Amino acid sequence: xxxxxxxxxxxxxxxxxxxxxxxxxxxxxxxxxxxxxxxxxxxxxxxxxxxxxxxxxxxxxxxxxxxxxxxxxxxxxxxxxxxxxxxxxxxxxxxxxxxxxxxxxxxxxxxxxxxxxxxxxxxxxxxxxxxxxxxxxxxxxxxxxxxxxxxxxxxxxxxxxxxxxxxxxxxxxxxxxxxxxxxxxxxxxxxxxxxxxxxxxxxxxxxxxxxxx
Amino acid sequence: xxxxxxxxxxxxxxxxxxxxxxxxxxxxxxxxxxxxxxxxxxxxxxxxxxxxxxxxxxxxxxxxxxxxxxxxxxxxxxxxxxxxxxxxxxxxxxxxxxxxxxxxxxxxxxxxxxxxxxxxxxxxxxxxxxxxxxxxxxxxxxxxxxxxxxxxxxxxxxxxxxxxxxxxxxxxxxxxxxxxxxxxxxxxxxxxxxxxxxxxxxxxxxxxxxxxx
Numbered sequence: 443x444x445x446x447x448x449x450x451x452x453x454x455x456x457x458x459x460x461x462x463x464x465x466x467x468x469x470x471x472x473x474x475x476x477x478x479x480x481x482x483x484x485x486x487x488x489x490x491x492x493x494x495x496x497x498x499x500x501x502x503x504x505x506x507x508x509x510x511x512x513x514x515x516x517x518x519x520x521x522x523x524x525x526x527x528x529x530x531x532x533x534x535x536x537x538x539x540x541x542x543x544x545x546x547x548x549x550x551x552x553x554x555x556x557x558x559x560x561x562x563x564x565x566x567x568x569x570x571x572x573x574x575x576x577x578x579x580x581x582x583x584x585x586x587x588x589x590x591x592x593x594x595x596x597x598x599x600x601x602x603x604x605x606x607x608x609x610x611x612x613x614x615x616x617x618x619x620x621x622x623x624x625x626x627x628x629x630x631x632x633x634x635x636x637x638x639x640x641x642x643x644x645x646x647x648x649x650x651x652x653x654x655x
Numbered sequence: 656x657x658x659x660x661x662x663x664x665x666x667x668x669x670x671x672x673x674x675x676x677x678x679x680x681x682x683x684x685x686x687x688x689x690x691x692x693x694x695x696x697x698x699x700x701x702x703x704x705x706x707x708x709x710x711x712x713x714x715x716x717x718x719x720x721x722x723x724x725x726x727x728x729x730x731x732x733x734x735x736x737x738x739x740x741x742x743x744x745x746x747x748x749x750x751x752x753x754x755x756x757x758x759x760x761x762x763x764x765x766x767x768x769x770x771x772x773x774x775x776x777x778x779x780x781x782x783x784x785x786x787x788x789x790x791x792x793x794x795x796x797x798x799x800x801x802x803x804x805x806x807x808x809x810x811x812x813x814x815x816x817x818x819x820x821x822x823x824x825x826x827x828x829x830x831x832x833x834x835x836x837x838x839x840x841x842x843x844x845x846x847x848x849x850x851x852x853x854x855x856x857x858x859x860x861x862x863x864x865x866x867x868x
Contacts (some may be wrong), residue, residue, distance in 0.1 A: 453847075453864070454840035455668055617852040617864065621844025627667035631834025634666075639830045641862050643854045649862050651666070651830065 456623030458595035501644035514588025519598035669836030671808035714857035727801025
C-alpha cells in the first residue's frame with residue numbers, strides 16, 4: 443500500500459487552472475495542461491469510454507496506465523470534484539458522468555455537508571471535513587490494501603506533501619507556461635530530501651518526474 | 656548570431672537565490688542549484704581553473720560546453736555581477752577574480768555609474784543603464800558576429816524574454832525545491848508559442864530544456 447499523487451503541471455508549476463467561467467467551468471488552460479495525458483490510449487479508453495483503441499501508446503501512456511493501476515481509494519479537494527464551479531447546485535454529481543472512472547470510494551474534502559453519492563461502476567463519493575491525516579486514515583481503510591491516491595488539486599496535494607503523508611509523487615510537466623493558476627510547489631522547500639527523484643522525457647515533450655521513498 | 660540565455664533553475668522555478676549574507680554573499684542555495692553544472696569537467700576547467708581534467712563528462716558537460724561556445728559578448732544584471740551584495744564597495748570587480756571566464760565584453764546593467772574594468776584574459780566590464788533592446792544593440796555590435804548571452808539573473812533574463820529578444824533559452828532544471836528566490840517563469844504565459852521546445856535528461860537528474868526559434 444502506498445499513498446500516491448499523480449498530477450500534470452505546467453513548466454511554471456501550475457497544477458490547478460483558474461480560468462474557468464460559468465459558461466466554460468473547466469477552462470481552456472486545463473485542457474492545454476492535460477493534452478498529452480488526454481491523448482493517451484489509456485485515458486481515451488478509461489475516461490472517455492472510447493472503444494476504438496485510439497490514442498498515443500508511448501511513455502505518456504505508460505504513466506497513464508500507472509495512474510489507474512492498483513488504486514483502492516482516492517482523496518480529492520472540493521475544487522477537483524467541481525463544488526467551486528457549481529457552488530449552488532445541490533444536485534452536482536462531479537465532472538465524470540454517472541459512471542466515473544474510479545470504481546472505488548472517493549473522499550471529497552469540503553466544509554459543506556453533502557450526502558454520499560453511489561455512482562455506477564463502484565464509485566462512491568463521500569464528503570467530509572477532515573485533516574489530511576484523518577482523511578487518509580479513512581481512505582487507507584477503504585482501499586483494502588490497495589494504494590490511496592491523493593487526486594488534487596494543487597492545494598490538497600501540497601497539504602498532503604507538507605504533512606509528509608505521500609510515498610510517491612509523479613508529475614508530468616507539460617512544457618507550456620500558463621502564467622496563472624495554483625502552484626504545486628509553493629512552500630515545499632527541501633521536499634526532495636526524503637525521496638529518490640527520477641526523470642524521464644516522453645515523446646510528447648512531457649517530462650515525467652517521480653519522487654519515491 | 657543568436658541571443659541566448661543559459662540558466663540553472665530549481666524545480667520550483669528559482670533562477671536567482673536570495674539567501675546570501677554579508678558573511679556568505681553567494682549563499683548555500685546557489686551552490687546547491689548549480690552543483691551538477693559546477694561538477695562538470697568544462698566548468699571545473701573554465702571557471703575554477705582546474706587543470707587535472709576532473710569532473711563529469713556526460714550530458715551536463717555537453718551543455719556546459721555549449722554555454723561557453725561561440726559567445727562574443729554578455730549582458731548581466733547588477734546582482735549577478737555582485738553589486739547588490741557589495742553595494743558600498745567602489746573597488747568591487749566581480750565574483751570571478753582578476754581573470755574572469757568570459758574573455759569578451761560584458762555589459763552590466765546598473766543605475767549606478769562605474770568606470771569600465773579591463774580584466775585579464777580579454778574580459779571588459781562595462782556598466783550602463785539601458786533598456787534591454789538598447790543594451791542588446793551594444794552587445795551585438797561588441798560580439799562581432801558571435802552570440803550574445805544574457806547571463807542573468809532571473810529578473811534580467813525575464814525582461815529579455817518578455818521583450819521577445821531571445822533566440823534560444825536553455826535551462827538546466829535541478830530537481831530540488833528551494834522554496835525561495837526569484838523565479839524565472841513569472842509573467843511569461845505563452846512564451847513557448849514562438850519556440851520549439853525540446854527536453855533531455857542528464858545522468859545527474861537535471862532536466863535540460865531548450866526553447867529555440
